[in-house]
Amino acid sequence: MNAETLLQSLKDLKATFEQEEQNLTNLDRAIGDGDHGVNMLRGFTAVDEKVSGNTISDVLKSTGMTLMSSVGGASGPLYGFSFVKMAGLEYDEITSDNLKEFIDTFKDAVAARGKVSGGEKTMYDVLLKASEQLSNGEKLTYDNLQKFAEDTKDLEATKGRASYFKGDSVGHVDPGAQSMVYVLNALSEGVS
Numbered sequence: 001m002n003a004e005t006l007l008q009s010l011k012d013l014k015a016t017f018e019q020e021e022q023n024l025t026n027l028d029r030a031i032g033d034g035d036h037g038v039n040m041l042r043g044f045t046a047v048d049e050k051v052s053g054n055t056i057s058d059v060l061k062s063t064g065m066t067l068m069s070s071v072g073g074a075s076g077p078l079y080g081f082s083f084v085k086m087a088g089l090e091y092d093e094i095t096s097d098n099l100k101e102f103i104d105t106f107k108d109a110v111a112a113r114g115k116v117s118g119g120e121k122t123m124y125d126v127l128l129k130a131s132e133q134l135s136n137g138e139k140l141t142y143d144n145l146q147k148f149a150e151d152t153k154d155l156e157a158t159k160g161r162a163s164y165f166k167g168d169s170v171g172h173v174d175p176g177a178q179s180m181v182y183v184l185n186a187l188s189e190g191v192s
């Protein structure tokens, strides 16, 4: 995937979040404050309007800065910072050989910024499982990613607003894990 394809793929997330806004809002209403759908749509509307760049690194950096200044909430800095971190990788294209490096950089950035580890019912769980999937030499598909998000249903939240719900958070998919499905799919689906 070259810079042009990546840029288009990230801009296309605006339409995805338009479609999924209500679903994400409902998930966040159950174990949060009900704004995750609005937050993600605001972020990727800004990405569609403002992001440019001729290299993978420039596109990722511009996306990160745009998300940081537009998303808000807990998820904004986590997504924004992570895209800026991925921009530090200097590749002309995202390929099946280096995709794991991008995902691992994303994962480590969320871990550092969110002080989070696996099993805390956050977006991080999807990143961790995506990384493991690639470590096993398997392809990352949309269905895999969706399953990783659904796996958060059985967990009790120990980070973010959802942690206030304690045991009552069990039985709901984490909203950030669900939005991460779309973001990681955009980063990986055009990779060959």
Ligand code: ADP
Pocket: 028, 032, 033, 035, 036, 039, 072, 073, 074, 075, 076, 078, 110, 113, 114, 115, 116, 121, 122, 123, 124, 159, 160, 161, 162, 174, 175, 176, 177
């Ligand atoms: P807010 O909770 O501030 O309203 P959002 O609703 O946009 O922000 O985002 C909530 C999502 O952010 C959660 O579903 C979770 O996946 C993620 N999240 C919150 N805190 C953390 C954290 N410390 N580490 C990783 N992810 C987190």
Ligand code: MG
Pocket: 028, 032, 033, 034, 035, 036, 073, 161
């Ligand atoms: Mg929220």
Ligand code: MG
Pocket: 033, 035, 073, 074
């Ligand atoms: Mg909020």
